[in-house]
Each structure stands twice: as structure tokens, then as C-alpha cells.
Amino acid sequence: MRAAAPSSPLNPFLRKLENYTRLSAEDRSAAVRLWSERPQRFRAKDDVVREGEDPRVVRLVIEGWACRYKYLEDGRRQVLGLFLPGDICDLNVFVLREMDHFIGAVTPLTMAQISRELFEEVTLAHPRLLQALWWDSLVGTAIQREWLMNLGSRTAFERITHLLCEVFLRLSAAGRTRGLSCEFPLTQTMIADITGLSTVHVSRTFQAVRDEGLVEIRERVMTIRDLDALQVASLFSANYLHLGREGRHLDANCSSEDGPLPG
Amino acid sequence: MRAAAPSSPLNPFLRKLENYTRLSAEDRSAAVRLWSERPQRFRAKDDVVREGEDPRVVRLVIEGWACRYKYLEDGRRQVLGLFLPGDICDLNVFVLREMDHFIGAVTPLTMAQISRELFEEVTLAHPRLLQALWWDSLVGTAIQREWLMNLGSRTAFERITHLLCEVFLRLSAAGRTRGLSCEFPLTQTMIADITGLSTVHVSRTFQAVRDEGLVEIRERVMTIRDLDALQVASLFSANYLHLGREGRHLDANCSSEDGPLPG
DNA sequence: TTGCGACCTTAACATAGGTTGCGCGGTGCG
């Protein structure tokens, strides 16, 4: 058994990075400096960045949920990724000249904006922090790969339960769960665009998930009734999240008592 | 109109990087040094790296095709990405402790193995090369996102034609096409695992693609009959490949007369 | 030569999931 609460109960960014490496006090305050840089607010459904724009800053979710998405020419929409509190959008974006997708606010949202200069200054002075950021970025692309598994190989039921599992564990790594509960603001339409299903079929399938007694969602809060069963049902294997300490996500310890929980 | 052939006709790695930036002679020879480091050969279907292993080197395709893939617990297989000649597997892998997927040889394969030390030494001395590598790595994750679009939002017909388009343009960026022809060693079983379809349905759909006169594949060589129509049919938009020069991929210039073509 | 294993094709049939359409309750706003 490890001691429960790491150093920074209120900062999901730091909390997440410290799953990977122990950071020095200086590293931590450097991270906090990035975290609090030029916060910018968005209303739910607003776009943060639009396809075709020139990416000038690195963005970081301070509060709220965001997503990557893209349309096919004929209007079909696909959500390509979710950004939860503490998530960084793209470490190196400024290398490219043009965004190939949108980033939009799922809920009311606050994001930090880190200029290339500041980013380079801070990471140059704090290589260990930089390494933690690389790690986080690799986990991001591993998550993208797992979404490919979802869309390519899993059934509707498995896709949805897998998504619930993943969201819960990611929030847990950021210290944003309480027991087996966490915020869950996704509408069924969003879930449909994430999982490549129709809203009708999401509704049907969600019904089944509830009927099996796996989770309960009310007023934008999800409570998992049986995490083990949920993982089995969704063919979930947490290795792609690279959570450093083995089995961490299955501990009772994974939850925090201090994370704010709307509702 | 630009002049046709860049400096390094025989090296797809260099060729691809130079789509993005002009490199100095020193940068180029540094790239060639990476390119020729500790080549290792594999037979078709052999694994290059296995899930669970500790990634110690950066790998780079010298010749042949490879892929990322993964199994679900019950045996369903999903291909998560393709590596073509000149492609790098993962820039930063050594940050993580454990592979969460396999990398396997699709054809007979030769890969360079670059140690962390060599990689850091070379890129420290050649920041412009490093930037080109970052660009390439971002394009890699953009391709992964486009595969998500494929699986989540496109029909079987669109998925398959989109794949053909993408492969052709990627090979073209590496100087490995001749006119509208290129190597194409994927079996229908592979295509099924890439597109999340059954082999039977791939066969059916391929039939339709041929019947429409869009492409022809014989003896592992693909010839595109109508590139525009293929792009339209697959809802293909090349922006995610970030090919630097606008419209480049649609030029006649995109093809090289010098690339080796089996068959 | 024979046999075997990849790879592809086709056909008949089964089903997961899409589509259309309606109803209902909340909620934000003119």
C-alpha cells in the first residue's frame, strides 16, 4: 500500500505527470507556470482552433472537456480525441503550418496558451519535466491507437463500455474521480460521434449497459457499479495508458477525496 | 512549375524529409548516417517488436513494408498503422517502458536501428533535421487520425479507396512511385485487418473498385487509372499529409522515374 | 507427382447497426 495523496491535489496536470516521474519542487513550479499561462475561456460548443488555421501556441486544458473532431465533405462528423482536465493538445504543433482538424469545447472550458518561446525556455531548464511531457504525448497517441481498436474491432457494446472505462481511468490519473464516480458531460450524440455509431444505436446500447448494472449516469455524473465487470465487458486492458505503477488504476487508492465533482 | 527531381533519388527517407524543409549537405549526410545504422533484416510476417517489450532503439524502414498491430483478447486483430520505406517507427519510444502493440514485417524487411545516444548526438548537432523529424512524426499521428475517420465514418468502399490513395501519395512523397504505379504488397486479409472489414467483404468491395475502373492491381503492383476519381470516391483530402508544397501530390511531378518497382 | 497452405472468389444466409419518424420533458429565450 502506498500513501494516498500526492503533492498537488488540485492540479490535474501535475497530478497526471507525477504518475510517471517524481518531479523536483522546481520542476513542479515550472509545470504550474505552464499551467497558468494566459488562460482563455470558451463556451460549450465553441471552437478553440479551426481546421486550416496556423497553430501558434500549445494549449492545455485547465478546466472542462474539449475534443478534436473533423467532418467528411458530406457532413459526417467524427470525434478523434477527448481532452480532459490536465491534457495537453499537441506538444509540437507549431512545427506544422496548418491544422488538419478542429478542436472544440465540449463543456464550458478554460485553456492555457503557451507560446513556443515560453515552452522552449521552460523545458530547456527542466529536462525532467520535458521528459514527462513526452511521455504524456506518447500516451496520447497510444490512446488514439486504442480508439482505432475500438472502431475497427469492437462491437457497439464494447466500444461504449470501453470509452467509459477509459474516461474513468484517465480522470482518475488526474485526481478527478471520487470513489467510483466522476464527471461525465458527454451527450449521446457526442458518444455517437466518438464511437462511429448512430445516436439511436447508442441509446439502445446504453440501455443494455444500464440493464447489466455496470454503470449509472445521472446529471452528468457517472458512477461505476462494477469496474472489473466493465473492463471485462469492454475487453479493456490498461497497458496502453502506461500508468507507471503497476495495477495503480485498480487500487481503491486511485480515487481522490478532494477532486471537485459537479452535481 | 518546379524542377523535377530532388537531390537524393535513391533514399526515400531523405526524399520524404526534403518535402518539408530544404536540408543542408551536412543535414543530409547526418540523415544518411541514421538511415544506414545497424540494418537488420526480417522475413515477411516476422515480428520486429512485440507487445510488452522494452523499446530500446528507434527504428526506420530501409526497405519493405511493416505494420503496427494488436490483438483483442479474443483474437480479433487490428492493424493500427503502416510503415513504408523511409518511415520512422516512433521518435521517442524509449521514453516509455513497455510496447503496447506489435510491429511486424508485412514483406521481407530491412530496418535501421538507432540507439538513443546516436539519435541524440545527431539531432543535437542538426536541429533542422530534428525539426524535419518532428514534422514527420506529427504527420504520422495525423495519418492515425485519418484512419480513425476511415473506421468511424467511411463506408467499406470509401475505406478501401482511401487506403489506396493514401498509400500511393505516401509512396510518391518518398519517390517510390513510377507514373501512376507503385508497389502494393497487401493481401486482402491485411486490408481487412486495416479497414475493420471481413475478408469476404473486402473481396466484394475490391471487385466494385475494379469494376469502376479506378485502379488495377496485378502481381503486387498497383496502377491507378483515375487519381481524381479515386480521391473523390474516397472523400480524400490530402491536407492531413502536410506535404508542404501545395498541390504537389497532384502534379505529374510527384512521380519519379528512378524508384525501383518490383515486378 | 502429390499434397498442402496461402490467397482469392462466390453464394446463401444471418445480424448488427442505420434510418425514419414520433413522442416526451426540459430549458432558454423572444
Place this chain on the structure above:
DNA sequence: CGCACCGCGCAACCTATGTTAAGGTCGCAA
């Protein structure tokens, strides 16, 4: 107040794609 719109549920019906099974070709090894 009333209206519009969103999120959700439900039912009837439809279709793209999966499944099973069989046969054909090729290359290759015994």
C-alpha cells in the same frame, strides 16, 4: 406565456456488412 430546440427513448423497418462454406488457383516442399 409560448415557441423552438435539444437530449433522450422507442418502434418499425431496412441494409451494409459479417458468417459459413465451398471451390479454384498458385507456389512450394516432400
